[in-house]
Amino acid sequence: MIPLSRRVQAISGSATMQMAALKNRLRQEGKPVFDFGAGEPDFATPEPIKKAGIAAIRADFTRYTAASGIPELKSAIRSSLLREQGVEVETEQVLVVPGSKFGLFALLQAVVGPGDEVILPLPYWVSYPEMVRFCGGQPVFADHLSENPRFEISAASYIDRAGPQTRAVLINSPANPSGVVMKERELLEVIDTFAARNILVIVDDCYRHILFGDLPYPAPLRLRPQYREWIAVVSSLSKSYAMTGWRIGYVIAPVLLCAAMTRICEHSLTNTCSISQKAAVTALSKDFKEISTMRHEYHRRRDLMAERLGRISGLTLRLPEGAFYCLVDFSSMLTLKGSDSDRSLARSLAEETGVITVPGSAFGASGFLRFSFATSEETIRRGMDQLEDWLAG
Numbered sequence: 397m398i399p400l401s402r403r404v405q406a407i408s409g410s411a412t413m414q415m416a417a418l419k420n421r422l423r424q425e426g427k428p429v430f431d432f433g434a435g436e437p438d439f440a441t442p443e444p445i446k447k448a449g450i451a452a453i454r455a456d457f458t459r460y461t462a463a464s465g466i467p468e469l470k471s472a473i474r475s476s477l478l479r480e481q482g483v484e485v486e487t488e489q490v491l492v493v494p495g496s497k498f499g500l501f502a503l504l505q506a507v508v509g510p511g512d513e514v515i516l517p518l519p520y521w522v523s524y525p526e527m528v529r530f531c532g533g534q535p536v537f538a539d540h541l542s543e544n545p546r547f548e549i550s551a552a553s554y555i556d557r558a559g560p561q562t563r564a565v566l567i568n569s570p571a572n573p574s575g576v577v578m579k580e581r582e583l584l585e586v587i588d589t590f591a592a593r594n595i596l597v598i599v600d601d602c603y604r605h606i607l608f609g610d611l612p613y614p615a616p617l618r619l620r621p622q623y624r625e626w627i628a629v630v631s632s633l634s635k636s637y638a639m640t641g642w643r644i645g646y647v648i649a650p651v652l653l654c655a656a657m658t659r660i661c662e663h664s665l666t667n668t669c670s671i672s673q674k675a676a677v678t679a680l681s682k683d684f685k686e687i688s689t690m691r692h693e694y695h696r697r698r699d700l701m702a703e704r705l706g707r708i709s710g711l712t713l714r715l716p717e718g719a720f721y722c723l724v725d726f727s728s729m730l731t732l733k734g735s736d737s738d739r740s741l742a743r744s745l746a747e748e749t750g751v752i753t754v755p756g757s758a759f760g761a762s763g764f765l766r767f768s769f770a771t772s773e774e775t776i777r778r779g780m781d782q783l784e785d786w787l788a789g
Contacts, residue, residue, distance in 0.1 A: 407526040411758030415742065419752045430779030432767040433752040435572070435721075437638040439693075442686040445637060445679045452674035461670050463661040464654070465492025465646070469673045472680040473646050481615035488651045491658060492676075494668045496602045496632035496645035499657075501527050502664075503628060503647060504564075506656040507596055508533040512563035515554050519547070519723065519759035521572045521600075533563065540574070541761060547571070547714050547723070549578040551585035558589075564596040569614075570603040573723045573759045573766040575698075575716020577607065580614035587619060591626035599629045602645070603719040605636035605687065608695050611717075617648065625650045635719075636687060637679045642672040694720050697769040697776060704780035705767070708787060720770040723756060727763030729787060738763050749782040 415433045422429050440446075452458075464470075470490045477483045493499035500523075508514060510532035516524045518537035525535040538553035540546070554565050565586065569578040583599075590597050599616045607613060616627055632645035647657065661667070701722055702715055710728040726741060735741035738755040742765055745751050756764025769776060 403530055403532070406529045410522055411739070412522055412754050415746070415752055415754050418743065418746055422746065422750060427750055429750045429752060430775050430782060431752045431771060432769070432775075432779060433754050434768050434770055436640040437635060437690060437720075437770050438772065439638040439686070439690050441638050441642070441675075442679075442684045444682065444684070445639065445675045448678035449642070449671050449675035452671045457670050457674055459670065461667045461673065463665075463667050464658045465490065465668060466670070466673050466677075469677050469680075472677045473648075476680045477617075477648070481613075481618055483615055483617045485617070485648055486651065489648055489654055491647045491649065491654050491661070492668050492673060493645050493647060493661070494643040494665060494672075495634060496600065496630045496647075497523060498665070499630045499632075499645050499647040500598070500600060501530075502657045502660045503598065503630065503649065503653070504528060504531050504533070505660055506653060508563055511561060513559060513561040514563060515557045515565040517549060517553075517566065517568055517571065519571075519573055519756070519761040519764075521568060522758045524566060524568075525760075534561070536562075537760065538565075540576075545714060547574040547576045549576055549582060551582045551589065554586055555589055558595075562590075562595055564598055565590050566598045566600065567616075568600040570601075570607065570716075570718025572603065572719055573721045573754070573756070573761070574714065575719045575721050575723070576714070577611070577717040578614065580619070583614050583616060584619055587616065587623055587627065591620065591623035594626060597623075597627050599627070600631075601629060602632035603635055604631070606691055606694055606720060607718045608691075608698060609717060628653065633676055633679055636690075637684075638686075638690065639672075639675070639679065642675060643669060644672045644676045694769065697771070697773060698722070700773060701767060701769045701776050701780070704776070704784075708784060710787075720768055722767045722769065723759070723761060723764050724767060725763060726756075726765050730763065732787070738765060741765070745783070745786060749786045751779050751782050751786070 508531040512533040514528045516535050518539050528535040536557045628649040634640040712725040742753050742755040753765040
C-alpha cells in the first residue's frame, strides 16, 4: 500500500458528498428521493451568462489566461463592489479563482502554518476545519450553538477564543448551515479587536445576495477602511447566479497577500477556466431579473419549510435570515427512532423515506439535521409529508 502523507491523513471525507452518494444509489434503485441535502441552486444559469460562455468558445477564448484572472473580469468585480457596497479596491487586490472553496484554500495556505490557530464559527461549513488542518494549523471554535438566540454570530464568541497563536478568524455570513447573518455592530467589534492586533479577518460572503428581509448587508471592507490591510473577503458567483458548475469565484485581499495567493495558483491550477471567466464578466456587468426572482422564490420556500417543520412536535429551528438552509434540532428524536447519532438518523431517514438531509455533526452540531430549501415547492411539501409520517410512525 502506498503510504499517505500526514497532511492527507489529518483530514476527513465530506459528509455532504457521502449523503449525495446515498441519494444517487437510492435513485438508481428506482426509489423516490426528496433531496434536501443539495447545497446548490435548482435554477438554470441566466441565459445571457450562458450565451457569453458559448460566445467565448466560438471565439476560441480557450487558452491559458493570467493566473490571477483576465483584466475585464477583474474590472467587473471592482465595478460590482463599488456599485453594490460602495467599496473601491485596486486591481492588484483581486484574485479570480475556480470557486470560493479554492479561494479560501489558497488564502489559508498563504497565511497559516504549523501551530497557528484559526478561529472558526461553530457550527461551521464542513470544509473549514479540514482546510486549516491541511495547512498544519489548529482550528478553534467560536461557539454559536450555545448563544442566545441560538446560532447568533457574536463578536464575543470569537474574542473569547483568541490566544497568542491566533493567526486568523473566519466569519461566514450569511452562514452555512444556519442561515444567520452577522449584525454590523458585531462585525465591527471583530474587526476592531482582531485587525487592530494584526490578526487577519476573513469573511466568506458567498451567500450575500441571498438575504431575506430589509437589513442591508454589512460590507466588511467599507466598515473600517483603516484596517483593510487585515481584512480579506472570499466570494463566489455559484449561489447568486446559479453557476455552481462553472466554478468561478474571487478573493479581495491586501496586495501582498493577493500576490502570494497568485503564486500558489501559478503552481497549482495555472488559471481559472477562461470560458467561465468570460461568462462571469457578463454576470457581474448586468442586472438580471432572474437574481431577484431566485431570491424571492427562496424566501417563499424558506417560509414553507419553516412552517412545515414547525408543525412537528419536538423539533426546533431558528428562521434563517439568508442562504437556503434550515438547521433543525433533532436531538429529542434520536431515542425515539432508535438512532445513536445524527448520522445514523440521517441515513435511516433517507433509506426509509427517501428524504435526504445532511447530519449536523458534519458542521459540528451533533443532534441536528440540515435541510436545504434550494428545491421545488412540491418537493418540500411531499418531503415534509414523508418526514411527518416517519416521525409519527
